[in-house]
Amino acid sequence: MPRLTRFLTCLLGLLLLAATPASAQDMPPWGTGDSKGEDLSIYLVTFGPGDDVASWWGHGSLVVEDQRLKQSRLYNYGMFSFDERMLMRYAMGRLEFWVDDASPAGTFRFYRSLNRDVRLQELNLSPEQRVELAKALAVNVLPENRNYLYQHYADNCVTRLRDGIDRVLGGTFQQAMSGPGRMTLREHTRRYTAVGPPMSVLLDFLMNDEIDKPITRWQEAFLPDELERQVAEMQVVGPDGQKHPLVARAFSVYTATGRPALPEQPPKYAPVLLLMGLVFGGGAVGLALWGRRSGGRAPRVLLGLQNLLVGLVFGIPGFALFIMWLFTDHTVTYHNENLFQANPLTLLAIPFGVQLMLGSKKAPGRMRLLWWVLAGVGVLGLVLKVLPPFDQDNWRLIGLILPISLGMAGAFTRARVQAPAEVRPSSEPVAPSLKASGS
Incomplete structure (x- = not known):
């Protein structure tokens, strides 16, 4: 019953976070050109793992804040429809996700209610890069742009954040993360699903050698924690021509309690x-x-x-x-x-x-x-x-x-199992075992 309650709470929360699709009329100031780059702050948000299978991997989003105009929005690429066709679309590999925007404070309260980490990294971007990324997010959330075909390893709610950051950095992020990854996609999968051994073995059974190939660090960033780690390591060239960390500051809004630590290596099953x-x-x-x-x-x-x-x-x-x-x-x-x-x-x-x-x-x-x-x-x-x-x-x-x-x-070969023998009635008279002798 507690697991069902948590699932229903999660489902209700996601539905509440799914705001009405944005339109040109309610574009935020960074979408209309009213925001100035020096007034904008952009944060990469990393949410820790949850209780159900879909949330074992964690989650990520981007927050745009205009400090002068006192407006902020959280962009979430992890939205999908909980309708009667959802399971069939997922089973067929044709599940559509979309990006939506919501209140950062409300979203943080929701994840805190699920006892999931909420960690923020403020990106050290130039004013021009902040405007470019913020405007791209505002345009991307429009109904005609927001949908995409979900692919767990190649195109998901975290890779979309990674790609957006890379675009405003001119491709230097992908270039910096082009080295070999720490492990294969299968090993990462087994690492994140170790919390549920039966499901871990089932997923291991269902996936082929496509996830056994060597990958780059860039490909590892399909995971929120890996993207967070890479952003923290990234160095960018500032206006002074010197290299600076991509993360200006990092802090936690909420730290989960009582959750097991994510293993650094896959379990030895x-x-x-x-x-x-x-x-x-x-x-x-x-x-x-x-x-x-x-x-x-x-x-x-x-x-x-x-x-x-x-x-x-x-x-x-x-x-x-x-x-x-x-x-x-x-x-x-x-x-x-x-x-x-x-x-x-x-x-x-x-x-x-x-x-x-x-x-x-x-x-x-x-x-x-x-x-x-x-x-x-x-x-x-x-x-x-x-x-x-x-x-x-x-x-x-x-x-x-x-x-x-x-x-x-x-x-069924060397020691064959025998079915019980059938007992059939016989019409033949039973011969007496002893004969009476007379004089």
Whole structure:
């Protein structure tokens, strides 16, 4: 219930922050040319991570303030529609975001109510650069300009801020951050999702080697914390011809309490996942051996239940991944090597597992064929790793899923599970075991 309450609070707050779309008539003074550069201040705002999956990454915005005219607005590129088609658009990779403006003070109060950090960096820009950036934001928020197609790694609410700052700096920001990044996009993803291990593993499963390539620091700035770090390091040439920090001053409006620190490195799940795979796969063989020795109902039901769980946990994501590759614009799911380990065939473990629990005589044979196919495809995915094109960082998923497939194949082969024998009525008379003798 507390998590539902927080989600509803977040949803209501975002809807309240979504102001009526700006128009030419209500342009701020920096959009109409009434603001002077020396009166403007521009701040990069970094919001810390929140409780739900969408907010684990944090958030960012830009604030423009005219100190002479006492006006300020916060520009937020993270707006999207909470309507009935939102989930479908997201699933298809076609979710539109837009930029909106709102009251900075009201926005800060909202994030404080969610116990999320609010940190500001005042940008040390020239008066001309302040006017240019502020006017670009005012124009960008107009209805005809505000929408964009969201892409998590390449075009999101933070990369739009990064690109705007770079434009007024004449491209020097991107040039300064063209060096190699600290880690890959996958490693950053695993680092930020470590707060929820099951979701972290699921996202790791769904994404292909597109996020395993070496990246630059510029590309790392799809994350609010990384952009904040890079802006703090950036040096710009001032009117005196000398280099100065891009950040004139930095301060916190609110510091969250009780939140775990973001790990600097991705979690080391591989040994745990391998152990889980070995235990689950070995458990299947153990149940089959037990069933062969005892001939009882319990091991058969437990093994059927185990197959049902495997079908649900791996079959549904495998099927979803296959559909996302074929029918959506999520390029990060295309040609995913994890389909060797779990795919639509894995879903068959659900009905076959139910049949096994109910005592179907055909279920063991069906399970044997299914798991030999899945185990063979899984081994093929492992063997292909020796070839350069198969460079996806999915060893953790192989370690988890392949031992389960091999264990299931072994369970229905060397120690075959027998369904209960049918008892048929016989019309033949039962022969007496003893004959009476007479004199």
